[in-house]
Amino acid sequence: MLSIIVRLDIIFEAISFFISLAIFAVALAAARRTGSRSLTLLALGFLLMSLAMFIRVALTSWALNFPMTTPPRLRIFPTVVLQIQELVYSVVRISGYVVFLYLYSSYTSSKKEGEGLFAVAPLIIYNPLFEAVSALLLAFVVYQLGKNRMYGGSVYVLLGFVLLLLSHLLFLLLPLSITIYFLAQFTQLLSLILFLTAVLSVLLDGQRL
Numbered sequence: 001m002l003s004i005i006v007r008l009d010i011i012f013e014a015i016s017f018f019i020s021l022a023i024f025a026v027a028l029a030a031a032r033r034t035g036s037r038s039l040t041l042l043a044l045g046f047l048l049m050s051l052a053m054f055i056r057v058a059l060t061s062w063a064l065n066f067p068m069t070t071p072p073r074l075r076i077f078p079t080v081v082l083q084i085q086e087l088v089y090s091v092v093r094i095s096g097y098v099v100f101l102y103l104y105s106s107y108t109s110s111k112k113e114g115e116g117l118f119a120v121a122p123l124i125i126y127n128p129l130f131e132a133v134s135a136l137l138l139a140f141v142v143y144q145l146g147k148n149r150m151y152g153g154s155v156y157v158l159l160g161f162v163l164l165l166l167s168h169l170l171f172l173l174l175p176l177s178i179t180i181y182f183l184a185q186f187t188q189l190l191s192l193i194l195f196l197t198a199v200l201s202v203l204l205d206g207q208r209l
Helices: 002-034 037-064 077-113 116-125 128-151 155-172 178-205
Strands: none
Touching (some): 037 178, 077 128, 128 155, 155 178
């Protein structure tokens, strides 16, 4: 069962990676066209998210396919790699959220002024510390966006961050039911689609972010 969940996690993470990469590319193109600093920071945030997702997909896939015919003393290697991967993934992705927090907190200011695998498998899909820190940072981002609504901006961005926050809160509840895992993944994918819609509207229609 854990093997199936880990493989599903790789699929969900790979889909999220490609959507995040698309958001980065579109946001960067829009930033170059408009000269917007906000779009540049948004692109940087999603680049960091994409990098974190790529690291998780690549290293988890490698560990999942690690040959079991390897000498026993080397079979712990995938476990060590996965534990390091989880640390790097958490740090890089949280760095992306810090960029988002800086973007929207400074936005207000500027407007006012102008086996081994199975042993660690639960940690691959459920890291309560990462989820809690991510939720806290995103809560501040949503708060800043809510304050900034008086200055306009894309409702897609606000809804995207709300859903991204909700996905991390749902992941915190994962021990209650495996169904919550699929709901959290769906919520995250929906949030990324909203972000992609937002940056496409800037690039194609010139709407404000």
